[in-house]
Amino acid sequence: xxxxxxxxxxxxxxxxxxxxxxxxxxxxxxxxxxxxxxxxxxxxxxxxxxxxxxxxxxxxxxxxxxxxxxxxxxxxxxxxxxxxxxxxxxxxxxxxxxxxxxxxxxxxxxxxxxxxxxxxxxxxxxxxxxxxxxxxxxxxxxxxxxxxxxxxxxxxxxxxxxxxxxxxxxxxxxxxxxxxxxxxxxxxxxxxxxxxxxxxxxxxxxxxxxxxxxxxxxxxxxxxxxxxxxxxxxxxxxxxxxxxxxxxxxxxxxxxxxxxxxxxxxxx
Amino acid sequence: xxxxxxxxxxxxxxxxxxxxxxxxxxxxxxxxxxxxxxxxxxxxxxxxxxxxxxxxxxxxxxxxxxxxxxxxxxxxxxxxxxxxxxxxxxxxxxxxxxxxxxxxxxxxxxxxxxxxxxxxxxxxxxxxxxxxxxxxxxxxxxxxxxxxxxxxxxxxxxxxxxxxxxxxxxxxxxxxxxxxxxxxxxxxxxxxxxxxxxxxxxxxxxxxxxxxxxxxxxxxxxxxxxxxxxxxxxxxxxxxxxxxxxxxxxxxxxxxxxxxxxxxxxxxxxxxxxxxxxxxxxxxxxxxxxxxxxxxxxxxxxxxxxxxxxxxxxxxxxxxxxxxxxxxxxxxxxxxxxxxxxxxxxxxxxxxxxxxxxxxxxxxxxxxxxxxxxxxxxxxxxxxxxxxxxxxxxxxxxxxxxxxxxxxxxxxxxxxxxxxxxxxxxxxxxxxxxxxxxxxxxxxxxxxxxxxxxxxxxxxxxxxxxxxxxxxxxxxxxxxxxxxxxxxxxxxxxxxxxxxxxxxxxxxxxxxxxxxxxxxxxxxxxxxxxxxxxxxxxxxxxxxxxxxxxxxxxxxxxxxxxxxxxxxxxxxxxxxx
Numbered sequence: 006x007x008x009x010x011x012x013x014x015x016x017x018x019x020x021x022x023x024x025x026x027x028x029x030x031x032x033x034x035x036x037x038x039x040x041x042x043x044x045x046x047x048x049x050x051x052x053x054x055x056x057x058x059x060x061x062x063x064x065x066x067x068x069x070x071x072x073x074x075x076x077x078x079x080x081x082x083x084x085x086x087x088x089x090x091x092x093x094x095x096x097x098x099x100x101x102x103x104x105x106x107x108x109x110x111x112x113x114x115x116x117x118x119x120x121x122x123x124x125x126x127x128x129x130x131x132x133x134x135x136x137x138x139x140x141x142x143x144x145x146x147x148x149x150x151x152x153x154x155x156x157x158x159x160x161x162x163x164x165x166x167x168x169x170x171x172x173x174x175x176x177x178x179x180x181x182x183x184x185x186x187x188x189x190x191x192x193x194x195x196x197x198x199x200x201x202x203x204x205x206x207x208x209x210x211x212x213x214x215x216x217x218x219x220x221x222x223x224x225x226x227x228x229x230x231x232x233x234x235x236x237x238x239x240x241x242x243x244x245x246x247x248x249x250x251x252x253x254x255x256x257x258x259x260x261x262x263x264x265x266x267x268x269x270x271x272x273x
Numbered sequence: 274x275x276x277x278x279x280x281x282x283x284x285x286x287x288x289x290x291x292x293x294x295x296x297x298x299x300x301x302x303x304x305x306x307x308x309x310x311x312x313x314x315x316x317x318x319x320x321x322x323x324x325x326x327x328x329x330x331x332x333x334x335x336x337x338x339x340x341x342x343x344x345x346x347x348x349x350x351x352x353x354x355x356x357x358x359x360x361x362x363x364x365x366x367x368x369x370x371x372x373x374x375x376x377x378x379x380x381x382x383x384x385x386x387x388x389x390x391x392x393x394x395x396x397x398x399x400x401x402x403x404x405x406x407x408x409x410x411x412x413x414x415x416x417x418x419x420x421x422x423x424x425x426x427x428x429x430x431x432x433x434x435x436x437x438x439x440x441x442x443x444x445x446x447x448x449x450x451x452x453x454x455x456x457x458x459x460x461x462x463x464x465x466x467x468x469x470x471x472x473x474x475x476x477x478x479x480x481x482x483x484x485x486x487x488x489x490x491x492x493x494x495x496x497x498x499x500x501x502x503x504x505x506x507x508x509x510x511x512x513x514x515x516x517x518x519x520x521x522x523x524x525x526x527x528x529x530x531x532x533x534x535x536x537x538x539x540x541x542x543x544x545x546x547x548x549x550x551x552x553x554x555x556x557x558x559x560x561x562x563x564x565x566x567x568x569x570x571x572x573x574x575x576x577x578x579x580x581x582x583x584x585x586x587x588x589x590x591x592x593x594x595x596x597x598x599x600x601x602x603x604x605x606x607x608x609x610x611x612x613x614x615x616x617x618x619x620x621x622x623x624x625x626x627x628x629x630x631x632x633x634x635x636x637x638x639x640x641x642x643x644x645x646x647x648x649x650x651x652x653x654x655x656x657x658x659x660x661x662x663x664x665x666x667x668x669x670x671x672x673x674x675x676x677x678x679x680x681x682x683x684x685x686x687x688x689x690x691x692x693x694x695x696x697x698x699x700x701x702x703x704x705x706x707x708x709x710x711x712x713x714x715x716x717x718x719x720x721x722x723x724x725x726x727x728x729x730x731x732x733x734x735x736x737x738x739x740x741x742x743x744x745x746x747x748x749x750x751x752x753x754x755x756x757x758x759x760x761x762x763x764x765x766x767x768x769x770x771x772x773x774x775x776x777x778x779x780x781x782x783x784x785x786x787x788x789x790x791x792x793x794x795x796x797x798x799x800x801x802x803x804x805x806x807x808x809x810x811x812x813x814x815x816x817x818x819x820x821x822x823x824x825x826x827x828x829x830x831x832x833x834x835x836x837x838x839x840x841x842x843x844x845x846x847x848x849x850x
Contacts, residue, residue: 006639006716013720014651017727021655030735030760032671033753043667050668054658061625061654068629069647072568074636081830081837082634086574090630091623098622102615102661109667110608117604134431134523153521167521200522201425202534204599204674208740208753213670217534217601218424219518237751239599239674239742241418243425243432244344247745 007073014066022059025051036230036255037210042112044211050105121225125191126261128184131166132196132203132216133158135245137236138166139184141265143177150175153199167199179268184253187261188231196222204240207253215240228255283387285812295395297387298812302394303373304705309398310365310694311779313356316405320353322772325765329758331747344433346746347416351434352407354419355442358548359449360401362690366555367491368397368456370697371484373705375460377803378478380469380820382813385462389455396452404445407438415439418744420545423516423537427508427529430522440509443502450499453491460488469802471822475579476841478801478826479572482579483558486586487551493590494547501540508532538600542593549686550589553653554582556693557624560646560653563696564628565827566799567643568635569837572827573627581620581627588617598669607666614664621657625650636830636837640797641715645696648723649689655727656685659734674744677737680730688726695722695778702785703792707809710785718777725771732760800838801826 024030035044072078129140129148136158142148149172156167163170163180186192196205198216206213212226228234238249256264286292296302326333327341327349334340341349376384384390407414415434417426425431426439464485468477477485507513508529516537517529565572572578594602594610628650637643659681662668672678702710741748741757748754748761795804802822806815820842828839833847 007637009720010639010644010647013724017651017724017731021727021731024732024735030739030757032738033740043671046665047662047668047671050662050665054661058654058658061629062651064629065647065651065654068632069637072632072635072637074569074638078636081568081570081636083571083830083832084573085571086577086627086630088574088577091574091577091626094626095619095623098619099616102618103612105661106611106615106665109665110611113604113607113666153519154526156521156524158524200520201428201431202422206674206740206742208671211671213599213673215599215601218520219531219533220535220601222601235751235753237740237742237754241347241416241422241425241744244342244347244416246347247343247747248750250750 007070011066011070014062014069018059018062018066022055025055033209035209035211036228036232036234037212038227038229039112039116040211040229046109046112049108053101053105116224116226121193122191125193125225126187127193127195128186129195129197130184130205130216132198132205132238132242132249133165133200134243135238135249136165136182137184137205137249137251138162139181140166141179141181141268142174143179143269145174145177147174148195149173149178156199177269177272179265179272181268182251184236184251185261185264186228186253186255187258188228188255190258191225191227194224194226196224201242202240203238203242203249206237206239207234208237209234210253213239228253231255231257283383295391297383297391299372299376299384299387299390300705300810302390303369303371305394306364306368306372306397307370309394309401310361310369313360313364313401317353317357317361318772318775320349320356322768324349324353325768327746328748329762329765343746344416345413347418347432347744348414348434348438350744351416351418351442352404352414355404355446357687358419358552359446360397360404362552362686363453363548364397365694366559366690366697367460367484367487367551368394370559370694370701371460371487371555374701374803375481375484376463376467377806377810377814378481378801379464379467379472380802380815380822381463381467382815384459385467386459389459393452393455393459396448396455400445400448400452403441403448407441407445410437410441412436412438415442420541421505421537423505423508423532423534424520424527427505427517428520428522428527429509430525430527440506443505443509447499447502447506450495450502453495454499457488457491457495460484461492464488469820469822475576476822476825478558479561479575479578479582480555480558482582483554486582487554490547490551490554490586490589494544494551497540498544501537501544505537535597535600535602538597539593542596543590545596546593547586547589549682550585552686552690553693554585556649556690556696557582559693559697559700560628560649561631562801563642563646563700564631564650565829566797567638567640567646568632569638569829570631570635571825571829573630573633574623575825575827577623578627581623584620585617588613588620592617595664595669598666599673604666611664611666615661618657618660618664621653625654625657640699641710641712641719642696642700642797644716644719645692645699648719649692649696651723652684652689652692652726655731656681656683656689659684671740672737674742675737676733676741676743679743680733680737683730683733684726688730695719698782700797701803702782703796704803704808704810706786706789707792708785708789709792709796710789711781714777714781718774718781721774721777722771725767725774728767729764729771732764736760798836798838800824800828800840802841805840805842
């Protein structure tokens with residue numbers, strides 16, 4: 006029985022570890038400035054936890070096999086523990102866990118506490134059941150007022166996000182269903198929701214933030230690779246949660262300007 | 274230390290109803306809780322089976338259930354989570370085994386408040402009926418997940434099931450809170466006041482410590498959830514705006530203004546995180562008890578185990594914000610919550626270390642309770658080690674609300690806690706029902722369940738890393754997620770096999786109840802007080818005798834003792850300790 010249990014525990018441990026190490030399924034390739042940091046911290050955590058995982062599980066398997074009661078077993082060790090070992094163990098775990106935590110902190114801080122770069126491109130993201138809308142403030146650099154009372158989701162576009170067309174700065178506001186971003190430029194994101202909580206999740210950009218009705222959340226990040234990246238809603242928002250999907254197109258600055266100009270032209 | 278006084282004594286009831294239905298006997302109430310949880314776990318498990326089938330074969334037409342629609346999938350996951358967390362993981366370990374075993378283990382004739390005890394069971398029962406009723410009302414069960422984040426859960430038009438179904442859901446939780454508060458009060462009073470002579474705090478079995486600390490957590494946590502639930506009911510039905518700001522759902526303005534969706538999250542997780550420990554602490558207690566008994570060795574570091582549980586309970590109330598790193602909560606507070614969360618990993622690691630230390634150089638006997646206790650340790654390690662990933666806000670950016678989280682909490686608070694319940698069932702079944710369970714089938718059940726749970730929940734970590742978001746009824750709408758469907762299919766097959774294997778357990782349970790070989794008073798050669806009395810114990814637990822305690826709870830392999838174990842009530846002293 007001890008042998009069977011050891012084999013099972015070892016097998017589970019090694020098979021599980023294999024798929025992690027082989028990276029059969031892994032984080033999608035990162036395409037933002039923070040990705041390298043986040044992935045580095047992830048890998049470090051993964052290696053440390055992996056060592057503990059292997060040591061604990063293989064040790065557990067070994068112990069249950071080795072100390073199975075047999076006619077030849079020596080008498081049990083009558084012991085109520087070892088305080089010195091407890092203290093060493095506690096200390097090591099505390100250093101490992103808290104140290105790991107502190108190492109990751111600067112990345113978190115820089116994304117949230119530092120202001121975005123001066124040349125950041127401003128985009129407002131609005132979540133609603135079950136679509137994402139993106140608003141660019143246009144040449145005047147100012148978002149016009151929005152009002153949930155003016156919303157008409159069935160009309161799409163500006164009407165869907167409740168753009169107040171009486172506001173003079175609404176003239177050049179562009180609202181789209183797809184997000185375009187210039188590569189290697191910071192994005193000053195302003196995130197909101199008009200109905201329930203949604204979450205703006207772009208795995209490849211290592212970006213996730215809830216969109217909460219009543220709050221306007223500012224975040225910034227920098228896409229670093231040209232490409233198309235999928236947005237998946239990550240907070241349960243109702244029956245269409247699974248299809249609240251969108252696309253981020255990261256393009257060259259040139260293409261971005263062309264695209265935005267075309268949207269402005271359409272609007273006029 | 275108070276000795277049990279006659280005030281608590283009540284004569285053995287005669288009629289069927291007072292004996293088995295509205296019983297005041299903690300043993301009967303414990304068994305009632307156990308069967309309630311057993312019913313609930315089968316409901317919850319059946320719901321998860323439907324979910325797994327729907328994810329892979331969305332258009333399948335199932336007998337009775339028919340074809341599952343995306344919104345029904347969300348109802349299934351909401352009800353699965355709620356029923357499992359409240360009516361299984363909180364009910365079985367604490368209400369069931371705690372009720373049955375705690376008074377006997379401390380040498381008391383009953384709980385401190387037998388009437389309150391009966392009331393808390395029947396209140397829980399009503400709560401269960403109310404939540405099941407949510408399936409059958411117009412619109413069906415709610416779809417807002419077990420966490421019930423408003424505005425989704427607060428606005429009737431936010432989705433199907435958000436009408437009467439959601440009202441019943443929150444009412445059931447409120448009823449459950451009241452029942453749990455009564456239970457918690459009873460457990461705390463009983464532990465403090467009704468211990469037998471010689472049963473000092475540091476001689477209490479670790480199971481008693483775990484139920485005691487769980488009760489304290491329950492007393493502090495359920496009151497908050499109850500209040501939060503009442504506010505949600507008011508928002509839903511009375512036009513208040515505690516949680517709902519000015520919003521527009523599908524082009525229609527809602528009548529709310531100025532509320533904060535984050536308020537609910539704070540209140541919910543202030544309960545929700547301690548709830549994780551409410552589910553797992555009794556499992557830790559049972560695991561300690563069983564590992565020591567079946568290794569024939571004293572528990573390694575008894576005091577460290579007690580302090581570790583106290584530390585877990587203490588820190589458990591200060592980490593709720595780690596569920597909210599992505600919520601829009603101040604990024605400053607994320608630091609504090611993150612560090613405190615890492616701190617809670619330390620006592621958890623101490624416990625694991627001590628469990629391994631307990632088996633080290635022991636004489637391990639592989640009876641079924643022991644297999645489950647070893648399984649608990651393995652699952653606790655696996656589920657625990659994904660914690661330090663999620664506790665780091667930077668990594669949580671990628672992992673939050675993905676299957677990585679689902680895998681993490683299922684391994685640790687779901688399956689590990691269930692393994693604790695299995696260990697407890699196989700361990701105390703002889704005392705409760707006077708017969709032994711079948712060992713062969715117990716072992717078969719164990720091996721399939723251990724391999725099966727890993728096959729279901731380990732792949733969830735891979736999925737989560739790849740960005741698979743949770744609570745998706747279909748994976749066909751997002752291109753990168755369609756690539757992950759084969760892994761989901763594998764998990765569905767693993768779930769079907771594992772669920773099927775649970776019938777081995779139920780058949781073994783009921784068959785053994787009537788046909789199993791008769792159990793002796795102390796079939797496991799254990800030391801704690803429940804094994805000093807007859808099997809099953811008499812109405813007042815010790816047949817009119819009040820036990821006196823002379824030893825700690827885990828005196829195995831004591832040099833100089835006639836047997837390899839010394840019962841807690843053995844008056845003899847042995848040179849070695």
